[in-house]
Amino acid sequence: MEVGSGSSSKRQNSGQRRCHCDLPAMITQAGTDKNPGRRFYGCPRYKLGNECKYFCWFDEEEGTKWQKRALIEARDEIREKNRVIEQLKKTISQLRQRVTVNEKTKLFGSLKNSMFKLWYSMCDLVFLLSLMYEYG
Numbered sequence: 001m002e003v004g005s006g007s008s009s010k011r012q013n014s015g016q017r018r019c020h021c022d023l024p025a026m027i028t029q030a031g032t033d034k035n036p037g038r039r040f041y042g043c044p045r046y047k048l049g050n051e052c053k054y055f056c057w058f059d060e061e062e063g064t065k066w067q068k069r070a071l072i073e074a075r076d077e078i079r080e081k082n083r084v085i086e087q088l089k090k091t092i093s094q095l096r097q098r099v100t101v102n103e104k105t106k107l108f109g110s111l112k113n114s115m116f117k118l119w120y121s122m123c124d125l126v127f128l129l130s131l132m133y134e135y136g
């Protein structure tokens with residue numbers, strides 16, 4: 001049986017901005033206390049250390065709009081998580097049936113992968129929700 005709704009969360013990357021090195025600017029989330037989770041454009045060479053210091057907020061509005069977006073993203077995260085959980089349930093019910101040792105090993109492997117996926121996105125979610133709590 002297929003697991004429902006196919007709404008995939010798209011990461012928008014419209015409006016090609018370029019940094020001072022004329023490279024396509026990269027969208028990153030701010031991790032500062034003042035603007036946690038807010039997005040900005042930066043130089044893609046940022047991690048290499050020789051960036052051009054290009055900086056521009058992804059959404060210029062101060063205040064609530066970007067926070068709203070973070071909330072919407074949190075909602076999408078939850079939907080995605082529900083999908084992964086459905087998958088987990090399916091795998092577990094397969095494990096309950098009579099399966100060979102080989103199949104069991106395979107199923108446990110996919111179970112472990114889904115669990116990790118869930119764990120990591122849960123960390124993102126906790127971060128987003130804490131934003132909502134503090135600033136919303």
Ligand SMILES: [Zn+2]
Nearest residue numbers: 019021043052
């Ligand atoms: Zn640059």
